[in-house]
Amino acid sequence: MTATYRYLPDLHQEAAVQPDGILSRVLHNEGGVRTVIFAFDAGQELTEHTASRPATLQVLSGAGTLRLGPDTLEARPGTWAYMPAGLVHAIRAESPLTLLLTLLPKETPA
Template identity: 45%
Template sequence: MAHHSFEHTTHHGSGSGVATLSELVGRSEPRPGRPSAATVVEEDGVKVVAFEFHEGDELHEHAAPHPALIQVVRGSVDFQLPEGPVQLRPGQVLHLTEGLLHAVKALEPTTLSVTLLLH
């Protein structure tokens, strides 16, 4: 299992599996150089995690533990993928297959919604 350098807190869903994108911003406060993560929903095969980054924060190369959908809620990030870099902005979604190596760098203060497909 890869080591990730970020703070993580957990908030379980309400049973309905409903969360608004505005609820994701500010779920946890990153430290400079260290992104933070908070679980927003974890129910029936799906886990949604909000990641908060300061400008310049990075997650070094690691493998996706499950298939995932990455959505930028605010800010922008560079994803380093095997086929090259991809810049994501609000409204864009990136699909990562299980095991795909990638790295992330925030270009400005950023909130990401990461939906892990656990089944």
């Protein structure tokens, strides 16, 4: 059996910023791991919400504000965050913003 892979030479080509909108595109979904690229136009936001799975977030380009629980933090290229399941979070783009979200497998109780 030959293992398959997916190669993307430039993530920015996978998510063009849409005027006055938010684009999301699934890049990978296998084995309980789901990777989604997001592109936000300036002023767009995902309002406060939670997820049932832990996740990581990595900002690829642009600038924004990231809310993790009670904290409001800067989001800029190179920003990375781990979010446990159930954490209240939100993001607002101050300029066109691209980020990579990786949803991890649900944690199993010990």
